[in-house]
Amino acid sequence: MCRILFGFIALLFSGDLQSQSDSLFIRKIADEVFQHSMAYGNLRVLTKTIGPRLSGTPQTYMAEKWGEEALKVAGADRVYLQQCNIPHWVRGGKDQAAVIMDNDHQLLQVIALGNSVSTKRGGITAPMILINDFEELEQRKNELKGKIVFYNYPFNPNFVNTLFAYFDAVPYRALGPSRAAKYGAVGVVVRSMSSSTDNFPHTGAMVYNDSFPKVPALAVGLQDADKLAALVARNKNPSLYISTNAHTLPDTIGFNVIGEWKGSEFPDQYIVVGGHLDSWDPAEGAQDDGAGCVHSIEVLRALKAVGYKPRHTIRIVLFTDEENRGSGASKYASEAKAKNEKHIFALESDGGGFTPRSFSIGGSPEQISVFRSWLPLLNLYGVTDILTIGAGADVDPLVEAVGAVTGELIPDTQRYFDYHHAGNDVFEKVNKRELELGAINMAALIYLVDKYGL
Ligand SMILES: [Zn+2]
Structure with missing residues (x-):
């Protein structure tokens, strides 16, 4: 009897059972997103009600307001703005x-x-x-x-x-x-x-x-x-x-919009998930990068909805001005450095709302092999590979500033440049299911990084 119990306890701590419970938890996240996602609805408001969000236009500020509200609805403990100087072309x-x-x-x-x-x-x-x-x-x-x-x-x-x-x-x-x-x-x-x-x-x-x-x-x-x-x-x-x-006017003020979810064990260690709020002006910025913003907000909403309690503090960051000069990313990184904030991971979505294929990770070979070991948990939802082609422009500065491991969701790229920065980058070109799969993979990855560390 005792031997059986001992065997059971050993199994409990073995990788197999561990990955089985992770697999079940990620299934729960996926069910939650498929059934109750707010990503597509959020994207509709951002693109159809607000529209193009070129830095310095009135839509910049409408988008910030929208972001604050959406993060509150998603369940952030605290939502705040980070002031930046942004270009005004x-x-x-x-x-x-x-x-x-x-x-x-x-x-x-x-x-x-x-x-x-x-x-x-x-x-x-x-x-x-x-x-x-x-x-x-x-x-x-x-x-x-x-x-x-x-x-x-x-x-x-x-x-x-x-x-x-x-x-x-x-x-x-x-x-x-x-x-x-x-x-x-x-x-x-x-x-x-x-x-x-x-x-x-x-x-x-x-x-x-x-x-x-x-x-x-x-x-x-x-x-x-x-x-x-x-x-x-x-x-x-x-x-x-x-x-x-x-013509170019003097710099103006814009804001990164940040929603925070406090960690239970390491409240002073951060995991960032983000996209950029601004877009070029010929269209609605649906793939670039409305999708990334609503992906990031959905990560927060879905993990909360399934009852997850993060160990580290999770910050959803909707960056201002990625397109013209990257001033939102620079500001976030320089503040993180000035406050000596420990960032264990920063994940970005800026490749559109297409079917996810991989994550690109910037980190040491050992860290990358940790991400690779999680692939069997993500395969079902579309991510089958870990690339090392760098992470996006919004999280990149965090490597030098605070030594963060960085990552970017890489959805299928075949159609992205049909729309990128062009007049046809509109809400109708985003598929609801594909968008949700992006959020599922991101939420799953954040769960794994938060649970096991790097
Ligand atoms: Zn972009």
Whole structure:
């Protein structure tokens, strides 16, 4: 009898039984989310009632209010705001462009890049030069003076994970304008960073190099980009007309919205879960990053609803200004450092509301193998891999500031860049089930990190 009891106790502490109880608990989280999730409803309000949330617009503040309320409803012990200086770039009207050839002109689908200056009033017209990549830019630097550079760098289709195609192409948007201006170009049009088949132009941040003149910069839709490339291939020498109205106002005030759930054993040790509240302005910012905000809020709601008591303090952080300058992330990290707050883990969702596939983890090989050991518990809900491609921009600064292990939910990437920073990033493109699966995997991971530590 005693031996049987001893055997049972040994089994109780063995990994098998442990993982069985984790598996049951994660099942409970999943049932809770599938049946009672507020993620989809929250996303509807954020996108349809508030809409685009470019830093400094009135929607920035409406979104903060929404976030405070949603975190309270989800059950946060305490909700507070963290003040940040945020950039205030204003688009200022409709961006326009046309290709001009043989006294004819055809309008192009364009959008000015974030942080770009405007053209002079009424726009500018100049000969276009197609440049395939930076190597060609250097080779043809003497031909750029007075021209509008059209960077036609492709979104490489050979990457299975489209994030890599984005990382590969994004320097043309972020740095291309100044690199062309260095050689006398008067404007830049960049092929949209997208794998879509439609013609929506995709905006996004660019950064000027102050050593060179600031030239206006726009993105062009993929169909129109192909049209321009075809003209050049046929030895036509078109000119481009571009007209933009943007300007940058002095920095303004924005807030990270933080909801806290106090830990029972280690109240002074933190686990962060977050997304960013701001979005580019052509659409509703549903995939980028409304989904990440409602994922994070749902983690709190669902874990509370199933009766979980966290050991560490869990902070849901809705970051301000990820898109223009990352000022919300910098502020959160610098405050955490100043207060010497111990952060054991910081998880972000900024890859859309698609079916989850993996988490990307930034940590030591030993820590990464701990995450890998949990995969059998997550497989059923879609996460089958742990990647090590870094975590998102909002949690990244916490590595240096407080030595946090960081993570990012990586949903399926095949459709993300169809919508990213474009006019079609709307609520209707988010699938309720896929969104909920993201929240389930995040809540499960937070439960495991909180329970076992790192
Ligand atoms: Zn984002």
